Amino acid sequence: MANLTIKDIARISGCSVSTISRVINDRPDVRPETKEHVLKVMREAGFVPNTNARQLKIQQSRSLVFVVKGTRNIFFSDFLVQLQRAATLYGYNGIVSYLDENANEIDAAEKILREIKPKGIIFLGGSVANFQRGFDSINVPSVLTTLVTDELNFPNLSMVGVDDRAAAYTAVDYLIRQGHRKIAVLGGPVTSYPSVMRRKGAQEAMEDAGILFNDKLYGLSNYDFESAYHAMNSLLARRADFTALFAMSDVIAFGAIRALVSAGFRVPEDVSVIGFDGITMSRYCVPVMTTIVQPSEQIALQSIELLVRQIEHGSPAQTVTLQPELQQGESVRAI
Structure with a gap:
């Protein structure tokens, strides 16, 4: 049989795809008799996973x-x-x-x-x-x-x-509904389409609430910890006045929070932070991140x-x- 996949082996053996995967990866959570049955089916079918050929x-x-x-x-x-x-x-x-x-x-x-x-x-x-x-x-x-x-x-x-523009609007609107009027934004350059759309969404949320979007509260950052850390430090060095931050990714939020804490600010007591993406780490960091989950x-x-x-x-x-x-x-x- 040519071009067999684990779905084929699952069908032939009567086992689930996940079981076949566990057998292939030599996982311990497979009953010995099931493992032997699957291996026999694989041998008879000529199915050889993960070989160079x-x-x-x-x-x-x-x-x-x-x-x-x-x-x-x-x-x-x-x-x-x-x-x-x-x-x-x-x-x-x-x-x-x-x-x-x-x-x-x-x-x-x-x-x-x-x-x-x-x-x-x-x-x-x-x-x-x-x-x-x-x-x-x-x-x-x-x-x-x-x-x-x-x-x-x-x-x-x-x-x-997702609709980046609408999602960013939701994030900033949430900050506004919590009483924040001075909102900083950290995100990417104009060459990044998601960053452009998220900036537009943030700006629209502010304008709909009668808040002027302040370019001095916008910091440029790549989507990594170090870049976000430096971007936030640049905002702080300019003595930017804000009570909340919209970070265009959770990673940017983490880097920014590190800079804020290093400068003596507390999150959320001094500065509230909302992220974007909903990566696993956002649920286990301290404080737990408020974020837009893709x-x-x-x-x-x-x-x-x-x-x-x-x-x-x-x-x-x-x-x-x-x-x-x-x-x-x-x-x-x-x-």
């Missing part, structure tokens, strides 16, 4: 490439695990390619297509301008995930994510499903916008 075959016939823009973005790290899990369920192997935040993801994808020849590509983050200039050269089914825009329209490019598992599964439909059935590209949720933690107080 199989890997080479996968690269030619069942591979997907995940192009990750931002090597230090923890949200993408968590998200990749969910993407890999979803790809495996559909019988595909995910190959990860990491890029710097300022790299051109389309140039990287063109090189990957020449070297690996994957069945499809999922872009984690990206520049709308880069896609507008160069995506015509990408001839395989693709999904731009965690970013949704009406500025891109390609027959082989689906998009899955439905990352749903985004990952939807991205893989759309890509597989394009690959296997020639389905048209789609744009799917999912709803985030406000996670109320301990980092925001009413004043």
Whole structure:
């Protein structure tokens, strides 16, 4: 039997996909008789996971490439695990390619297509301008995930994510409803589409509440701890007057909180902080982060499903916008 997947082995053996996965990974939480049965089925079917020969075959016939823009973005790290899990369920192997935040993801994808020849590509983050200039050269089914825009329209490019503008509006509106009027914002540059949309959403929430958006309270930061730490220190050095902070990612929020605490401020007693993404760490940090939670598992599964439909059935590209949720933690107080 050719091109068998763990789903095939699950069907033949009468076991679940998760059980097959545990047997392959030699997990201890499988009954010995079940493990022996699965291994027997695998031997008889000629299924050999994780060998060099199989890997080479996968690269030619069942591979997907995940192009990750931002090597230090923890949200993408968590998200990749969910993407890999979803790809495996559909019988595909995910190959990860990491890029710097300022790299051109389309140039990287063109090189990957020449070297690996994957069945499809999922872009984690990206520049709308880069896609507008160069995506015509990408001839395989693709999904731009965690970013949704009406500025891109390609027959082989689906998009899955949240409405960044509306989500940021929700975050800042929440701060305003807690009584805050002096709100600082930390986020990315104009080359980052999500940052631009989140800034617009924040600005609209302030304007609807009769608050003037103050450019002096906007700090530029990449999506990593160190950059956020320095961005907050720059705001503090300018003696910026604010009672709350909207950070465009949880990672930015963590870096900013470290700078605030180092400068003698308490969160939320002196400065309230709301983040964005809802990464796992946000629920276990001190204080527990108030944040906008992206439905990352749903985004990952939807991205893989759309890509597989394009690959296997020639389905048209789609744009799917999912709803985030406000996670109320301990980092925001009413004043």
